[in-house]
Amino acid sequence: MVWWGSLAGVNGPTLTELPHSKSCFVCGSRNPLGLNLRFKTDGRTVETSFSLKPEHCGFVDVIHGGVLATVLDEIMVWACAVQMKQFSYCAEMSVRYLSPGRARETIYARADLVENKRGRIFLARGELNRADGTLIATSTGKYMPVRAVDLAPWLEDFEGTPEQLREFLPPLP
Numbered sequence: 587m588v589w590w591g592s593l594a595g596v597n598g599p600t601l602t603e604l605p606h607s608k609s610c611f612v613c614g615s616r617n618p619l620g621l622n623l624r625f626k627t628d629g630r631t632v633e634t635s636f637s638l639k640p641e642h643c644g645f646v647d648v649i650h651g652g653v654l655a656t657v658l659d660e661i662m663v664w665a666c667a668v669q670m671k672q673f674s675y676c677a678e679m680s681v682r683y684l685s686p687g688r689a690r691e692t693i694y695a696r697a698d699l700v701e702n703k704r705g706r707i708f709l710a711r712g713e714l715n716r717a718d719g720t721l722i723a724t725s726t727g728k729y730m731p732v733r734a735v736d737l738a739p740w741l742e743d744f745e746g747t748p749e750q751l752r753e754f755l756p757p758l759p
Contacts, residue, residue, distance in 0.1 A: 601626035601633070604664060604754050605746025612660040615745060623657070625664050627754075632664040633696040640689045649687035651723075654714060655679070657695055658725040662710035665697040666729045668754060673740070674708055674729035681725045685716075692717055697725075705731065 604625045606613040614620045625634045636657070644650035659676050666674045687693055697712035708729040714722040741755055 601628055602753075603746075603750065604632070604668070605744045605750040607743050608745060609743055610660075612656060621657070623660070625661065627664070627668050629668065631696055631698040632661055632668055633694065634661065635692055635694045637690055637692050638687070643689055645686075647689050649689060649693075651681070651683055654683070654687055654723055655681045655725070657693075658697070658712040658714065658723065659727065661695050661697040662712045662725065662727045663729065665699050665710050665712070666708040669699040670702065670705075670708060670731070671754075673732040673737070675732060677707070677728045677730045679725060679727040681723055683723045684721045687714065687722045693722060700726075 608616040611620045623634050625632050638649050642653045694715045701709040710727050712725045
């Protein structure tokens, strides 16, 4: 299911950095136990690259599958948010592990929104790859839009330029 390559060295469209949370386990800038990842988008796909530590392993030198699934979930959430301009929750997710992710290796992640089911369910797909393009894992997910919640405290948790916040986060009602 490989459908890209810009982070892995193929020239692609210009990417814009997305805002990030202060508290999130995956992208939170102030979460001392978090991964502190940063995501970029071309307006359709979202991508990042990262390297994890031995502390993120299950077996010796093999990144725990749950940590990889967490990164896939996060990047698919952002793929939905970029296109739909609203937050969503994972309702269902499937991950297929194809090869082990290793501590200290650079991993490339990418996701996109596949389908909007009348604003009720968003279908997304994601991948993790090595620099040589070898697949580590693929995923698909169903995401439900966040509704009937006060977004103000959530939006206050985000950091980014005013342009990033305006372009990529949902407006307050």
